[in-house]
Amino acid sequence: MASRTSSGQHQRTIPPADPDAANHYELLGVRLEATSAEITRAYREAMKRFHPDRVAPEYRPAAESICKDLNRAYSTLSNPVKRVAYDRTIRQEVVQDQIMRRYAGMGGPPPVQQHAPGLKREPTASERQDHRQSERSAIVSLFAIFVIVTVGAIGLILVAALVSFAFRELF
Secondary structure (H helix, E strand, O other): EEEEEEOOEEEEOOOOOOOOOHHHHHOOOOEEEOOOOHHHHHHHHHHEEEOOHOOOHHHHHHHHHHHHHHHHHHHHOOHHHHHHHHHHHHHHHHHHHHHHHHHOOOOOOOOHHHHOOOOOOOHHHHHHHHHHHHHHHHHHHHHHHHHHHHHHHHHHHHEEEHHHHHHHHHO
């Protein structure tokens, strides 16, 4: 799409991002602050992993779909102007999703797994570390709740015993 500016030059305009499309950053497995080199590296690794020529014939349609999504994500994120426009449209949603995943342990599987259940990628080191950290946090929280409930129950039993003993002495 092109439009003319007041000086008569062509200026390219970028259509708004599709809100139903997969998050490009998650699809490539990079952070929001990723450099162009990190984006390129992630794109190449993902293309090597999911290229239709490198998967079994029964998974080729799913791999083609993933590759199309990867190409779309890379073309958006590798172009600085498109990336800024894309970031504006998704930043709030992505930040909220990341916060929910980190602190509440919510969130579905990565978009790649949603496209092709037969193509399962290995989690990255940071994803494994985040998973271990969230597991530890959950265990600590459950243990703390157990201790609080147990101490509260013991306290109620002791209070009931003291009250019973006090009434028995009075009467």
